[in-house]
Amino acid sequence: MECTDIGPTLLCQTPVTRTANTSGLEQLVSNLRTDQTPQLHRAAAEAMTINGTSFFRDPILFDILRKLILPQLFKANHADRKLRIWSAATSTGQEAYSVAMLIAEYFPELENWDIKILGTDISSHVIDWAQHGRYRLLDVNRGLPARMLLKYLVRDGDEWQVTDSIRAMCEFRRLDLCAEVPGHHGFDLVLLRNVLLYLSSLDRQRAFRAAHSQMKKHSYLMLGAAEQAEDSTNLFRAKFEGNFCYYRALPGPEAA
Numbered sequence: 001m002e003c004t005d006i007g008p009t010l011l012c013q014t015p016v017t018r019t020a021n022t023s024g025l026e027q028l029v030s031n032l033r034t035d036q037t038p039q040l041h042r043a044a045a046e047a048m049t050i051n052g053t054s055f056f057r058d059p060i061l062f063d064i065l066r067k068l069i070l071p072q073l074f075k076a077n078h079a080d081r082k083l084r085i086w087s088a089a090t091s092t093g094q095e096a097y098s099v100a101m102l103i104a105e106y107f108p109e110l111e112n113w114d115i116k117i118l119g120t121d122i123s124s125h126v127i128d129w130a131q132h133g134r135y136r137l138l139d140v141n142r143g144l145p146a147r148m149l150l151k152y153l154v155r156d157g158d159e160w161q162v163t164d165s166i167r168a169m170c171e172f173r174r175l176d177l178c179a180e181v182p183g184h185h186g187f188d189l190v191l192l193r194n195v196l197l198y199l200s201s202l203d204r205q206r207a208f209r210a211a212h213s214q215m216k217k218h219s220y221l222m223l224g225a226a227e228q229a230e231d232s233t234n235l236f237r238a239k240f241e242g243n244f245c246y247y248r249a250l251p252g253p254e255a256a
Contacts, residue, residue: 053091055144056098058193058225064244065099066106069220073188074110078103082114086187088177088211090119093130093170094139097162099191100169101152116188120175130172133162178206180214187215194224201232208233212249221247 009115056062087096096119102108110244121127138150140160153160174180190211196204211221212235221236223229228249229236236247 005089029251038104042225053094053194054142055094055140057095059143060244061070061222061225062098062102062195064241065222066102068241069189069222070103070107073220074107077188081110081112083110083116084187085115085117085189086211087119087213088182088190088192088207089119090121090122090126090130090172091204092135092139092141093119093125093133093172094135095119095191095193096170096172097133097152098143100166101148103169104166105148106153117170118181119163119170119172119174120177120181122176126171127174130170131166133170134159135162136160164219178203178210180210180222183212187219189220189222190215191222193222193227196223196227196232204232208235212236215249217249217251219249221249222236223247 049227075081085096085099087099090096096117097238099117103115119127119129126160134156135153136159141152144153149160152163152166154163155161177192177199192207192211208229212233215221217228221229223245228238228245230238234250236249239246239248
């Protein structure tokens with residue numbers, strides 16, 4: 001935090017207020033209440049976003065993906081050999097790359113499928129990081145099994161680079177969760193994890209509607225361990241595998 005003494009007033013700037021181009025938190029709050037321009041709200045949202053993540057974050061989720069959900073999706077999509085996955089709050093890209101590595105490691109028979117994993121985030125900085133696919137030793141030591149590190153990343157000096165084959169499965173772009181995804185529809189699986197806790201009730205509803213509008217009927221939605229959809233939307237039906245909860249998208253008439 002940077003503070004400037006201007007006589008009787010002490011102005012303190014944080015990364016949030018600097019990004020939003022305001023002199024302090026009090027002015028930022030005032031501006032957000034009176035100024036409805038999307039640029040200001042996007043700047044504030046980007047500055048306040050927490051971008052902590054890791055490879056294979058929440059092992060139980062990836063175990064459910066490997067044993068249950070991905071096999072069902074591969075069976076359902078066998079005719080057109082096509083799969084679309086959306087990592088909707090991807091941060092620096094580890095979630096999207098983890099899904100790609102999971103598919104490559106356990107389902108090698110899908111090598112010739114058309115598989116695309118879209119990673120989006122409101123922060124331009126983390127999307128740039130994800131697109132480069134380069135991580136520090138600290139990053140790859142968090143959650144990434146040693147065999148996958150050696151198989152799907154290549155050491156380059158003090159950093160590790162995701163291999164071209166894994167990067168080819170992934171695409172990254174900056175996007176507001178509540179906005180439409182240009183050029184992408186019919187997602188089979190949406191990962192909307194560890195971000196809803198930071199949204200208002202209204203924004204959670206918007207995020208669920210935006211995700212549902214771009215998903216196939218009966219496709220899958222996975223949230224963070226501390227998140228649930230039931231109090232914000234009726235567009236999904238909860239399903240349970242042991243103590244783990246995931247969701248299926250309801251078709252339009254049922255979700256009305």
